[in-house]
Amino acid sequence: MENPSTWTKDELLAYILIYIAHADLEESKKEKEYILSRVDKAVYKRVSAQFEKDNDYQSIQNIIEAVKTHDYYRNDLADLFADIKLMAFADGDFDIMEQMIFSQLKKVLKEA
Numbered sequence: 001m002e003n004p005s006t007w008t009k010d011e012l013l014a015y016i017l018i019y020i021a022h023a024d025l026e027e028s029k030k031e032k033e034y035i036l037s038r039v040d041k042a043v044y045k046r047v048s049a050q051f052e053k054d055n056d057y058q059s060i061q062n063i064i065e066a067v068k069t070h071d072y073y074r075n076d077l078a079d080l081f082a083d084i085k086l087m088a089f090a091d092g093d094f095d096i097m098e099q100m101i102f103s104q105l106k107k108v109l110k111e112a
Contacts (some may be wrong), residue, residue: 004066014047034090
């Protein structure tokens with residue numbers, strides 16, 4: 001799954017949600033539960049393994065490449081941003097790091 005241009009919509013969603021979950025450098029149990037409510041456990045495991053291999057720069061580049069390559073969110077970025085916000089609030093706190101990552105992703109994805 002290393003090539004973002006071959007990711008499925010669920011893999012892309014999982015990767016983005018994991019990216020947000022790790023904004024504060026840890027993925028809480030509630031954040032993981034939220035991700036698993038949105039994607040299959042096998043997808044989560046596969047994507048999580050990929051995420052662990054990537055550094056922050058690679059992560060954002062993977063997201064940009066996958067969004068540009070596929071039209072998964074071309075007409076419904078609002079749905080994606082809603083998922084991202086729900087992910088950020090999954091642990092009950094939308095902290096400053098999550099807010100910054102959310103703003104960065106919103107800007108980058110709108111330009112993709």
